[in-house]
Amino acid sequence: MKLVLLWLSLYLVQSMNVDGFVPSRSSFVPTFKFTTTLFQSANDYKFEFSWALSKDDFYGMMELSQPVNNTLILKDAWVAIGFGTGMFNSEIITCHGLTNGSVSMFERRSDNRYMPPSIFYSKNTSISMPISGSMKDGKQTCIFQRKLSPQDPDYVKLSAVGLMNLIWAFNPTSSLNYKQERFTFHAPTHRGSFVAVTSGKTIPNTKTDFPIKQTHGILMMCAWLIVLPSGAFYARYFRTTINWFIVKLIVQTLGLVLAVISTVCILTTQWRIDGLHGIMGVTVLSLLLVQILFGGVSVIAFSYTPFNSFRGFSKKCHTFIGITLFTLSFVQIGIGLHKIYPWEEKRDGSMFWGFYFGAIIFWIVATFMAELLWGNSLHKKERETLFDEEQAIKSVTNDGMKNYTWESLHQAVMDGKLLVVTKGRWVYDLSTWYQSHPGGRRILQMVSGTDVTFELVNQYSDTLIHLKIEPPQKTYQSDTKLLKKISLSDIRNEPIDDPLDFDSSPISLLTENDLAILKQSRVKHAHSRFAIQKLSQFLVGEIPAENNTFRPSVNSSNTINNENLPFENYEFRRYVITKKEIQSTSSFQKQIILFKFCMVYPSIKQNQPVNFIPGQSVQIQVCKDGKYISRYYTPIKGDLISFEILVKIEPDGIMSQYLLQQNCGANQIKIRGPFGSSILPKSFHDKAIPFQFPERIYFFAGGSGITLFIQLTNYILYNTKLPRRVIRFLILTVTGHSKISTHW
Numbered sequence: 246m247k248l249v250l251l252w253l254s255l256y257l258v259q260s261m262n263v264d265g266f267v268p269s270r271s272s273f274v275p276t277f278k279f280t281t282t283l284f285q286s287a288n289d290y291k292f293e294f295s296w297a298l299s300k301d302d303f304y305g306m307m308e309l310s311q312p313v314n315n316t317l318i319l320k321d322a323w324v325a326i327g328f329g330t331g332m333f334n335s336e337i338i339t340c341h342g343l344t345n346g347s348v349s350m351f352e353r354r355s356d357n358r359y360m361p362p363s364i365f366y367s368k369n370t371s372i373s374m375p376i377s378g379s380m381k382d383g384k385q386t387c388i389f390q391r392k393l394s395p396q397d398p399d400y401v402k403l404s405a406v407g408l409m410n411l412i413w414a415f416n417p418t419s420s421l422n423y424k425q426e427r428f429t430f431h432a433p434t435h436r437g438s439f440v441a442v443t444s445g446k447t448i449p450n451t452k453t454d455f456p457i458k459q460t461h462g463i464l465m466m467c468a469w470l471i472v473l474p475s476g477a478f479y480a481r482y483f484r485t486t487i488n489w490f491i492v493k494l495i496v497q498t499l500g501l502v503l504a505v506i507s508t509v510c511i512l513t514t515q516w517r518i519d520g521l522h523g524i525m526g527v528t529v530l531s532l533l534l535v536q537i538l539f540g541g542v543s544v545i546a547f548s549y550t551p552f553n554s555f556r557g558f559s560k561k562c563h564t565f566i567g568i569t570l571f572t573l574s575f576v577q578i579g580i581g582l583h584k585i586y587p588w589e590e591k592r593d594g595s596m597f598w599g600f601y602f603g604a605i606i607f608w609i610v611a612t613f614m615a616e617l618l619w620g621n622s623l624h625k626k627e628r629e630t631l632f633d634e635e636q637a638i639k640s641v642t643n644d645g646m647k648n649y650t651w652e653s654l655h656q657a658v659m660d661g662k663l664l665v666v667t668k669g670r671w672v673y674d675l676s677t678w679y680q681s682h683p684g685g686r687r688i689l690q691m692v693s694g695t696d697v698t699f700e701l702v703n704q705y706s707d708t709l710i711h712l713k714i715e716p717p718q719k720t721y722q723s724d725t726k727l728l729k730k731i732s733l734s735d736i737r738n739e740p741i742d743d744p745l746d747f748d749s750s751p752i753s754l755l756t757e758n759d760l761a762i763l764k765q766s767r768v769k770h771a772h773s774r775f776a777i778q779k780l781s782q783f784l785v786g787e788i789p790a791e792n793n794t795f796r797p798s799v800n801s802s803n804t805i806n807n808e809n810l811p812f813e814n815y816e817f818r819r820y821v822i823t824k825k826e827i828q829s830t831s832s833f834q835k836q837i838i839l840f841k842f843c844m845v846y847p848s849i850k851q852n853q854p855v856n857f858i859p860g861q862s863v864q865i866q867v868c869k870d871g872k873y874i875s876r877y878y879t880p881i882k883g884d885l886i887s888f889e890i891l892v893k894i895e896p897d898g899i900m901s902q903y904l905l906q907q908n909c910g911a912n913q914i915k916i917r918g919p920f921g922s923s924i925l926p927k928s929f930h931d932k933a934i935p936f937q938f939p940e941r942i943y944f945f946a947g948g949s950g951i952t953l954f955i956q957l958t959n960y961i962l963y964n965t966k967l968p969r970r971v972i973r974f975l976i977l978t979v980t981g982h983s984k985i986s987t988h989w
Contacts, residue, residue, distance in 0.1 A: 290309060290310065290311060290312065290317060290415070290417050290435075291309070291310045292308070292309055292324065292415055294306070294308075295308070298393070301394075302392060302393060303390070303393055304389070305338075306387065306388045306389075307324045307325075307326055308324075309324045309415050310385075311383040318383070318417075319342060319384075319385055319418070320417070320418045321342065321418065322342045322415065322417045323339055323415060323419050324339070324413075324415040325337055325338065326412070327413070328409070328410070328411060329401060329410055329412060330410045331412065331438075331514075333355045334355075335412055336401055337352070337353040337412075338352055338353070338389055339428070340387030341427060347378065348378035348380055348385060348386075350378065357584065358587045360430070360589055361428045367397075368399075372392045372400055373392070374390050376390055409441040410438070410441075411439055412437070413437055415431060415435050416430070416431045422590070430590055430592055436453070438450040454514035457510050457514050458514065460507075461511040464506055464510065465504065465578060465581065466601065466604075468501075468503035469500075469575070469577075470575075470600070470601070470604040470608075472497075472499050473571075473574075474571065477493075478612070479492060479496065487678070501537075508530065521580060522577065522584055525573060525577045525580065526577060529570060529573050532569060539559045539560075542559040578601060582598060586598065646784075647785060649786050649788050651813045651917075654694060654788070655694050655917075661676075662674060663675045663678075663689055663693050664693060664694060664785075665694070665697045666695065666697070666788065667696065668696075668698050669810040670788050671784060671786075673780055673783040674783050675783055678783065687868075690868040691868065691912070692819070694915065695816075695915060696818075701777060701780065754843075754882065754889065755843060755887045758823065758824075759841070762823045763823070763843055763847075763910075766821045766845060766910040767845060790811065811850060811852060812852045812853040814920065815917060817866065818844055818915070819846075819913040819914065819915055819916075820845060820915075820916050821911075821912070821913055822842060822908075823842070823909055824841035824889075825909065826838065835894055836893070837893050839891055840891075840892055841887065842887065843886065844887065845913055854884070854885065854919060857884065857956065857960070858925075858960070859923055859924050859956050859960050860922055861918065861919035861923070862877045862879045862918060863877070863880060863917065864876070865900070865915070866916070867900070867914055869899065869903055874899055874903070877920070878952075879949075879952040879956050881955040881956045881959060882956075882959045891952050893949065925957075
């Protein structure tokens, strides 16, 4: 019943007296008038809006007239006036012509979409009321009354002494809309806005924000449906092309520029956050700024080692935010399209909707197909089969193939070449790939001059060799806290038949913790088939085998087996730091730190030394700020698979400071060796030569030379099947130097 009464109250079927006004067309004397005639010719519709003000009320009259020559008629016409600056933020009053010659009037509010505003049922029916209206003689007239300053948040307050923003629109020949109302969208020329001045003047406003919003939508569609997805797609699936990163950077920058221009366009029409579309727009822009930040960190880390620690985290965040951005932007564009070209309204938005759905389907299908064709889903055996130099050799002329040794290879790297080796033999020059490698320049610097077979085919397992895991040792805490001591109760006192009965098998220091760090430090990415095949384009030479029995031929199986390769002490192998321990006390002027290095891919080659002989050292090389730095250190314990060194941290020491800053397992470090000859007599190593072991050994050393004696002590005492009896192991002096007295 209430709904019926409300409906009846909205029909203009009666006359009412308000503040002495006679509510009829003939008695309405407007104070002000706004008139518009389309195209300024006699064959156009004419819209007029007149109004008058009393102390508390606003009276308005809308008139829509057909041309005087009756070439155009009014049929199911509607005319509207709105208090506000735009359709989305205005209080709208519509007047609809009826077939019986009367009219109906409704209050309406926008649904934040370019579609017919919905009827608004006010709780206070006295704020806006119809007065009278008619539809006759080719003219439709509606008169209404409205409070100037209603105490209701659903209504705008009008000014009796200043400016009022109004919008108008009409459709002279409306049809049924999706709500079965004679209220369909007006033509682009059948709407406008003006500013009313209480002095009687009106200021027409020919500008409209619809073209700006349309431009905003088109630019966003170009940015998020074409340009930015193209850059991301190219970066993921075309990384085997030279300068792919530069192409990605240019394309993504273009997409960003389009998005910024589009945002500036929409900000010229409104500054407020408008509904879900506005909230999502602010969210996308905020995430885009964060994405640029993480992308910048990735770009910097791509080239500079100091930022490498942030690269893994920033890369994951960059990927996650990128996927989130594309998902939100696709949804956001759909919401924006539905706002400008709603599904319910049959207007000219089908082209935009077709492009929207077509682009989304295209990228989904393209990504799915690319993952199948270019993705990293190759099995190890497939990667190993693709990794075949026979085809690469056919593409290189005899003059183009250069012979290298590990020593000359290292010199070429120091001279600026970016050379890597596969299968211990084939040499590739990646210099042209330096700027474009997806993993960044740092990785190429890290592996230059080394064998990259395992990284390329991602085929490695700790089961390839039998590693001896160090058993727990019985120790007790020393006052010096410098080295672990062996208790005398652990020493076997029975006679030793062969005092030089050394263990002939490798005695590795690898522990379970070391293996865990090694696995974490290895390259986990498996190269695609295109990356593996592209490597063949960079083949420049080989390292000839000194003994062909150690190396398989070109046509032999591709199975990776390092036991068939000869050992070369000039070959750089890659290690990681698995342990850092401070060995010095507070009385020391400079810190002494024990570093433990473990080979990233432990392996045993032909003629590989079992352990370090006293007097031998290794060369450690790192890349700092794009420059290679090398230092020699004496391993005090271990073998080529895992060994320990002592380093005095110098304030200005480039290498010592670099090692100090490294976290365990963070970066791979190149090491080669061993170099140097034994300081022990030859007869000590040759069982065929009689050797009388001395009762006492005196060793004199200064500074870092003490590490050589620690190496000698470990070699003599611990590299035997039966340890020798130790009476006194180590005594420290207050000056920070070591004095060692050993008796057997």
